[in-house]
Amino acid sequence: MLSKSINPEDWLAALDEGGFRVTTVQETLIDIFAHSEYPLSAEQAWDAARQSRPKTGRATVYRMVEKLESLGFIRRVHGYQGCSHFVPTLPELMMLFICLDCGRADYLDSQPLGDLIQHSEHASGHHITDSRLQLFGACADCQQNA
Numbered sequence: 001m002l003s004k005s006i007n008p009e010d011w012l013a014a015l016d017e018g019g020f021r022v023t024t025v026q027e028t029l030i031d032i033f034a035h036s037e038y039p040l041s042a043e044q045a046w047d048a049a050r051q052s053r054p055k056t057g058r059a060t061v062y063r064m065v066e067k068l069e070s071l072g073f074i075r076r077v078h079g080y081q082g083c084s085h086f087v088p089t090l091p092e093l094m095m096l097f098i099c100l101d102c103g104r105a106d107y108l109d110s111q112p113l114g115d116l117i118q119h120s121e122h123a124s125g126h127h128i129t130d131s132r133l134q135l136f137g138a139c140a141d142c143q144q145n146a
């Protein structure tokens with residue numbers, strides 16, 4: 001699950017270190033993204049934020065989502081619902097799995113990917129610093145319920 005790998009406190013600390021004034025709306029949004037099992041659009045994040053803070057402004061949430069993306073805390077999922085949804089970024093190179101039935105997002109054991117990347121670096125001489133590998137299919141629950 002995504003939530004096991006993400007510590008909202010780390011994001012808040014990074015924002016603070018970056019000189020950003022951390023607002024309660026930001027705290028709310030970080031909490032929402034860090035604990036969601038599904039990729040979220042800015043619109044969905046706004047909906048979720050209003051559950052606990054009904055007066056949260058739509059534009060504020062959209063700006064904050066942009067900021068979180070530009071800071072690298074969340075990343076866009078491509079090839080899924082118009083490329084407008086986001087998942088938390090993990091520190092390591094990771095394989096992201098998206099269930100096409102229920103939309104659940106999961107980071108998979110990426111040791112084989114790490115080995116492959118290391119091998120590729122040796123073979124090519126390139127230094128690889130980022131990956132955007134996304135895998136799509138049916139999650140274990142959806143296969144059982146099929």
Ligand SMILES: [Zn+2]
Pocket residue numbers: 099100101102103104138139140141142
């Ligand atoms: Zn599923």
